[in-house]
Amino acid sequence: MTGRTVDRLDGGEWAIAATLVFAGFGLVVGSQLLVVAATLPLWYVAAAVFGTEPDTMLDVRRRITVSDGSSRGSTTDDGEPARSDSGVVAGDPGETVTVRTTVRNAGSDTIVDLRVVDGxxxxxxxxxxxxxxxxxLEPLxxxxxxxxxxxRRxxxxxxDPTVRARDLTGTMAETWRPSTDGDDAIRCSSVVESVPLGDGTNDYAGEVPTDEGGSGVEFYSVRDYEPGDPVGSIDWRRYAGTRELATVEYRAERxxxxxCVVDARSSQFRAATxxxxxxxxxSVAAAERTFEALVDAGHPTGIVGIYADQLPSVAPGTDPATRxxxxxxxxxxxxxxxxGYWPVAQPDTDDFVTDLPRRLPGEAQVYLFSSFVxxxxxxxxxxxxARGYAVRVVSPAVTAGxxxxxxxxxxxxxxxxLARARSTGAxxxxxxxxxSLGVLLRDAIGEVRTR
Known part of the structure; x- marks a missing residue:
């Protein structure tokens, strides 16, 4: 809680002036009633001068909830998003959160005039x-x-909220910032739990299942034994029954x-309002979260930006330097x-539509983030x-509503x-x-597909 300050809002000058006017007019017209009435403003001045300073006691609590009700990681028993010990609530950029700040009169006196501005x-x-x-506010x-x-990201x-309480006469005001319990921060940097992958793969072992036999854990087929097949892949149960050698193949995983391609041209600096x-x-928030989720899952991931006549890029990888x-x-x-500058070297381009597909790894999957305006x-x-890339498009709507x-x-x-883009198979x-960005990336991009 910050220090309290007490201000006198009225020095009583108007009351003294009113007393002189009423008293003088009463003497001129010979009215005892006006002379007596002239003393009333003086009681107001006396109350302001001799009154005690207010000592208001307040309890303040703030609660922040994500408006769409979606959870961020773990949840409490009542389904609310879990809070960290520091009172930080996580959400997605562009999402709305509801803030409820409750102020309670913890003293024994009525607060006649209380004004609150949240921080x-x-x-x-x-x-x-x-x-x-x-x-x-009455007591309690x-x-x-x-x-x-x-x-915002x-x-x-x-x-803490700024509070001002006035006394009954309105001549004294107490201003301070009471300590606030509950949530005290919001964060827009939570990560995606998972990002579904498409069908682009390379020749290295990995987590994406394919439609070909090889090294893996899921059964794929049984074929005739060929010289050189590993002994461990022989179907010994079949050999015991028929005395014929056969080799078990498992679904290869690549x-x-x-x-992640981010459209950063001047047209993308537009918002609905x-x-x-x-x-x-x-777009950058979505690309950032997608990149982190994919790298955490072990998939080499890179970044390409489309900006004016430049294509700033980071080659796919999973190491700290790539991050x-x-x-x-x-x-x-x-x-x-x-x-207007880039932290890494970038190639120039006269036509990114033509140049970008030529510079991508041949087996890569592409996530394109653009508003399509x-x-x-x-x-x-x-x-x-046309070059055979699997394409996923995440397009922020800036013309809706x-x-x-x-x-x-x-x-x-x-x-x-967007319909034309879908017609290409993207x-x-x-x-x-x-x-919610988290729900969008988790539920709407699609399931893992085989090649």
């Missing part, structure tokens, strides 16, 4: 409700501020390389309109599919582009702002 972080916009309130009574904020701490995250912010380079490139893509991403998907005719027409054009996810 919302400056970088987090309030999208509904209000973090301000005023109330009169309480009031609740309820409002919603939209998350990063971690943000709430300050590793896969993945490339100024209060919402731009497409590039949501560091990918993090730097993603941060630069997020701020590319403002920064123009035709270039559609042409890129078609070029990738608006009612003006121009935006509605743009939404129709964007829907047509898996397309239209990411509405209300949908």
């Amino acid at each position: 919302v972080p400056d970088a987090v916009p309030v999208v509904s409700g209000s973090p301000r309130t005023s109330a009169t 009574a309480e009031t609740t501020l309820e409002y919603e904020v939209e998350l 990063g971690e943000y701490a709430f300050d 590793a896969t390389r993945i490339v 100024t209060a919402h995250l731009p497409a590039i912010e949501r 560091r380079e990918a993090s730097r490139v993603l941060d630069a893509l997020r701020d590319s309109e403002r920064v 123009d035709d270039d991403p559609v042409e890129l998907v078609a070029a990738l599919r 608006e009612t003006d005719i121009a935006t509605r027409l743009e939404a129709l054009d964007r829907g047509t582009r 898996r397309v996810i239209d990411w509405e702002r209300e949908r």
